[in-house]
Amino acid sequence: MVKAADRAKNPARSSVWLETRTSRSGGGPAGLDRDRIVAAAIRMLDEEGLAKLSMRKLAAELNVTAMSLYWYVDTKDDIIEYAVDTVYGEIDLAAVDAAGDWRDRMRVLALDYRRMLVRHPWMSPCAGYYLNIGPHAIAVGGKIQETIRDTGLPMDRQPSAMSAVFQFVYGYGTIQSQFESRAAQAGMSQNEFYGESIKAFRDDPQFMEALEPMTDLLDERASHGSVTEIWDRDFDYALDVLVAGIEVMVARESAAGTGT
Known part of the structure; x- marks a missing residue:
């Protein structure tokens, strides 16, 4: 033992x-x-x-x-x-393989990873605390590496791109899972908890001046009827930004290599 x-x-x-x-x-x-x-x-x-x-x-x-x-x-x-x-075995690697080019595979991996973190709120601290070297974790890591490799980035840039995408997913999934857990502990839906939380500090005079520069953003978020819609919309767009950033960096590396 x-x-x-x-x-x-x-x-x-x-x-x-x-x-x-x-x-x-x-x-x-x-x-x-x-x-x-x-x-x-x-x-x-x-x-x-x-x-x-x-x-x-x-x-x-x-x-x-x-x-x-x-x-x-x-x-x-x-x-x-x-x-x-x-x-980790909940991430559908067959769907990743069927997705097509690296952009589509990256989106499938990112979305499945986020969903897994949200389903299992305890997973986030464990993923950082334990060695992730079980067979499913290694299989997922292998698919992530294959996807990043196929972007065309040079080897010394690939770890950075991997971190940019999947540390973002880890952070996003962690925050979403903790928010959902907190709402459940309060006996409220996500929408109710979010609405009450925002209202609490927006109505407090001590926050009004500090929040003035954020008014437009807070109003925009309040215009959505569903917190789930906000989670999905922001995640999808942020992931698009990261994919576009990788494309830009691939082009930049290629131009530097040709001396143009």
Whole structure:
């Protein structure tokens, strides 16, 4: 068994995907396997978040003892890493392949990645905390790299373009997921929560002067009846801006290479 203390000694190399697990003697509880454990963990994470996931609560959800889980995983971190990789598998790579040129593939990847982050609000902090080296995460990373490579940017520029697009998607999806969670916690729809929040500070005299330069923008946003429409519209246009920026940089690099 891999102890948490042992992992703390070398966190840069700590991952369920890098460790050889010691076989348990005998057999585990009937009807229980790792896939079932991870599926239950994902349901709990979606409903309650990272802070409330525990081996005890997960075992109760599965109607087994907490010790039963240790036939299949060594620590709670193992379960979270498996959960992270499982939700990466929700990104439809077949749809990416069918999309056509790099622009279309990039849009499919970006939209699916954003949707995954919004469906699973716990995913954002985990993606930055754990090594994303499970089979699904690596497959997604490979498709992202292929897409960026096909833009025509030179190799030393490709990581920057990848960061520009997919760090944007990560940030956008994270903010959207947290906003949706906050509205749900308040017992309100997104539209209700957004409308009440904007009204609260626009009606407060202490903010009026500071908000004066933003009046047109706030009015424009208020003209939309749906927060979902705003999320989708702004995401689509921002992604178009990034794609256009890559096209400009490809042309610039090409001109520099020919000396024109």
